[in-house]
Every structure is written in structure tokens, then in C-alpha cells.
Amino acid sequence: MNVLVLGGGLQGSILIRDLIMSDWVEKVIVGSIDLLKLNSLQAIDSTRVEGRFIDVRNKDSLIKLMRDVDVVVNGSNWRYNHTVTEAAIEAGANLIDMGTIFDDVLEKQLKLDEAAKVAKVTVIPCCGLSPGITNILTVYGAAKLDNVDEVHIRCGGIPQAPTPPLGYKVVWSLDGVIDEYLERVTIVKNGNVECIEPLSGLENIAFDNINSDLECFYTQGLSTLPSSLGNVGEMDYKTIRYSGHCEKMRFLASLGLLSSDPIDLGGIKMSPRDFLVKHLSRVLALGSDRDLVILNVNIIGWKSGRKALYSFNMIDFFDKKNNITSMARTTAFPCSIIAGMIAKKEIQVQGVLPPERSVPPESFIARLAEKGIRIDEKFTLIK
Numbered sequence: 100m101n102v103l104v105l106g107g108g109l110q111g112s113i114l115i116r117d118l119i120m121s122d123w124v125e126k127v128i129v130g131s132i133d134l135l136k137l138n139s140l141q142a143i144d145s146t147r148v149e150g151r152f153i154d155v156r157n158k159d160s161l162i163k164l165m166r167d168v169d170v171v172v173n174g175s176n177w178r179y180n181h182t183v184t185e186a187a188i189e190a191g192a193n194l195i196d197m198g199t200i201f202d203d204v205l206e207k208q209l210k211l212d213e214a215a216k217v218a219k220v221t222v223i224p225c226c227g228l229s230p231g232i233t234n235i236l237t238v239y240g241a242a243k244l245d246n247v248d249e250v251h252i253r254c255g256g257i258p259q260a261p262t263p264p265l266g267y268k269v270v271w272s273l274d275g276v277i278d279e280y281l282e283r284v285t286i287v288k289n290g291n292v293e294c295i296e297p298l299s300g301l302e303n304i305a306f307d308n309i310n311s312d313l314e315c316f317y318t319q320g321l322s323t324l325p326s327s328l329g330n331v332g333e334m335d336y337k338t339i340r341y342s343g344h345c346e347k348m349r350f351l352a353s354l355g356l357l358s359s360d361p362i363d364l365g366g367i368k369m370s371p372r373d374f375l376v377k378h379l380s381r382v383l384a385l386g387s388d389r390d391l392v393i394l395n396v397n398i399i400g401w402k403s404g405r406k407a408l409y410s411f412n413m414i415d416f417f418d419k420k421n422n423i424t425s426m427a428r429t430t431a432f433p434c435s436i437i438a439g440m441i442a443k444k445e446i447q448v449q450g451v452l453p454p455e456r457s458v459p460p461e462s463f464i465a466r467l468a469e470k471g472i473r474i475d476e477k478f479t480l481i482k
Contacts, residue, residue: 102170103168200322209451228256411476436463
């Protein structure tokens with residue numbers, strides 16, 4: 100079977116390599132607007148990887164490219180997920196993507212459910228780390244309880260040691276990271292959906308095997324969980340970083356350095372954000388450092404009349420043998436697993452459905468473990 104991968108960045112390049120090693124894949128076609136990335140693809144497997152120049156904003160070109168493939172994995176800028184979804188449906192191609200934090204983009208995708216059913220295609224948005232793994236684990240754990248009162252998700256990718264100036268290194272799109280720090284946050288409180296400010300709700304958090312001080316704060320990450328789970332009293336998502344990071348990002352925002360409004364720089368117009376992304380992408384490059392990803396999902400509710408906690412924990416480390424970041428592993432591997440499930444007809448549901456409502460959780464978790472991503476599952480009676 101043929102797979103089309105849109106984008107070939109930090110996660111996309113690892114996705115391509117993983118797909119090539121999959122027994123169900125005949126050819127991987129990579130569509131990108133970046134000619135340098137396309138030229139570098141020949142080093143992967145010149146016989147089974149083919150590069151195509153494509154601008155994902157051009158729906159007609161996308162449709163033509165998608166007609167010759169069985170599954171599309173969209174790893175391009177999440178602002179264009181809706182356009183890519185429309186193109187896949189019109190082309191009759193199955194599609195998954197790595198997700199978005201923009202509610203309006205995701206809502207537009209979900210509204211294409213009926214059109215996808217008519218076209219008899221499967222579209223699963225948000226198949227990366229978070230949203231993605233976190234969504235699947237949350238609904239899977241919730242199903243183990245009779246009733247759910249609270250859901251608390253904590254997740255983040257950080258260097259294995261805190262390094263100045265921000266205690267952070269670039270392991271995926273820095274532009275996407277800043278989106279997370281600016282986009283409105285949805286939580287559930289007292290049974291009601293509320294919107295709050297990002298970078299708020301700062302609290303300390305600790306994990307076994309992590310000796311440095313950690314913090315977490317609100318960012319947009321619940322995605323479709325409030326609608327998928329229904330009546331839950333409290334639900335929230337927070338991003339994990341080393342202590343002090345949140346305050347530094349608030350400081351940069353207060354100076355206007357995260358603003359997208361262009362300013363005149365001696366005759367050259369550029370936004371502070373564009374400059375900051377380009378500059379920090381160099382300053383915060385991972386280089387020879389190594390990263391890790393931390394995930395914690397706590398589901399609190401009731402089982403057989405007793406209050407109970409169902410929890411999932413994961414600490415995934417940089418793959419030294421294959422030189423793969425943990426962020427790439429935990430984002431790309433879920434996508435390749437789900438794409439394979441669609442290709443092999445293990446997922447046959449048609450329409451546009453989030454992963455927690457379409458991906459078989461036990462099989463998914465087992466396949467993550469086969470790739471070295473191990474999630475600890477625990478059930479505890481509270482009283």
C-alpha cells in the first residue's frame with residue numbers, strides 16, 4: 100500500500116523511516132513545500148520514498164496527489180488541517196493527522212463527518228502525543244470505572260537536564276509551542292466548559308526518576324475529550340516544564356515578543372514572534388543534548404460503590420541507538436501505528452472521529468510497547 104506523508108520535519112522524518120520499516124507499506128510519498136527536505140529524502144530509501152513538491156494550501160493539487168494513495172498522514176502546519184481533510188474526502192483517501200490546538204480548525208474537521216461517510220473514508224484527527232495518546236488513554240481508563248468525576252492530564256517534552264536560558268530545547272515546531280502558550284484553554288469545572296488564560300494555573304509537580312524541580316501550567320490539550328466523555332465534573336490539561344519556564348515565557352509575552360503584529364525594523368517588516376522563533380530555534384536547538392517525554396493521566400471516579408483512581412504514567416527517553424528524540428517517538432509512532440490499523444482494516448469505522456472513539460486502545464497500547472514506549476497502568480481504591 101502507498102502512504103502519503105505531508106511535511107517532513109522533526110517528527111515527519113521519523114514517521115517516514117518508521118513507515119518504510121512496516122510490512123504493509125510499499126511506497127511512501129512525501130509532500131512538502133521545502134525543497135531541501137525533499138532532496139534529503141533520497142538518503143532514506145531511494146526506491147521506496149518519493150518526494151513531491153506540494154503546498155497544502157492548494158486543495159486541488161492535494162486532491163490529485165491523494166488519489167494514488169491508501170492512507171494520508173498529515174504532519175504539516177496544523178492551521179491547514181481542515182483544508183487537508185476536505186481534500187482527502189474529495190480524493191477518497193483515508194487520513195490521519197498529528198493534531199491541532201485550534202478549536203475552530205478541529206470543529207471544521209469534525210463537521211465533515213457526514214461527507215467522509217458518504218465518501219466511505221476514515222478520518223482520524225489528533226493522532227500524535229497530546230492530543231492523541233492522552234485521549235486514547237483517558238477514555239480507555241474512564242471505561243474501567245462506573246462513573247468519572249475528574250480527569251487530570253499532565254504531559255510535556257523537556258531536555259533530560261534543565262539548560263539555560265529557558266530550561267527547554269526545541270524537539271518539535273517552536274512556532275507550535277508558542278501557539279500553545281497563546282491559544283485559549285478549555286477546561287471543565289463544576290461540570291461546565293470554561294475558557295481560561297494559557298500559562299495560568301501554575302503548580303509544582305514531581306515524578307519518579309526526575310530529580311530536577313518540575314512545574315506544569317494550563318495549555319490547550321483536552322481536544323475532543325469533553326464531548327467524548329460527557330458528564331464529568333472536572334477536566335484539565337497542563338504542560339510540564341522545568342521550574343521557572345512558565346514565568347520566563349510570561350515575561351517574553353508581556354514585552355510583546357510573542358506578538359504576530361509586524362513592526363518596522365529599518366525598512367524590513369517582521370513580527371517580534373517571527374524573529375523570536377527564528378532566533379530561538381537556533382539558540383535552543385537540541386544539538387548533542389537528549390530529551391524525554393513525561394505523561395500522566397489521572398481519572399478519578401467510582402467503582403462498585405467505592406471511590407477509585409485509574410492512572411497512566413509514562414517516561415520515555417531519547418533513543419540513543421537510533422538517534423531519535425523521545426518527542427519524535429511519541430508523536431510519529433502513534434501515527435504510523437494508527438495508519439497501519441486503517442490500512443489493515445483493523446479500524447473500519449467511516450467518518451471523522453477522534454482517536455479515543457475510533458482506535459482500539461488495548462491493541463494500540465500493546466503496539467506502542469513493541470516500539471519501546473511503555474505505559475504503566477494502575478488502579479487504586481481511594482476509600
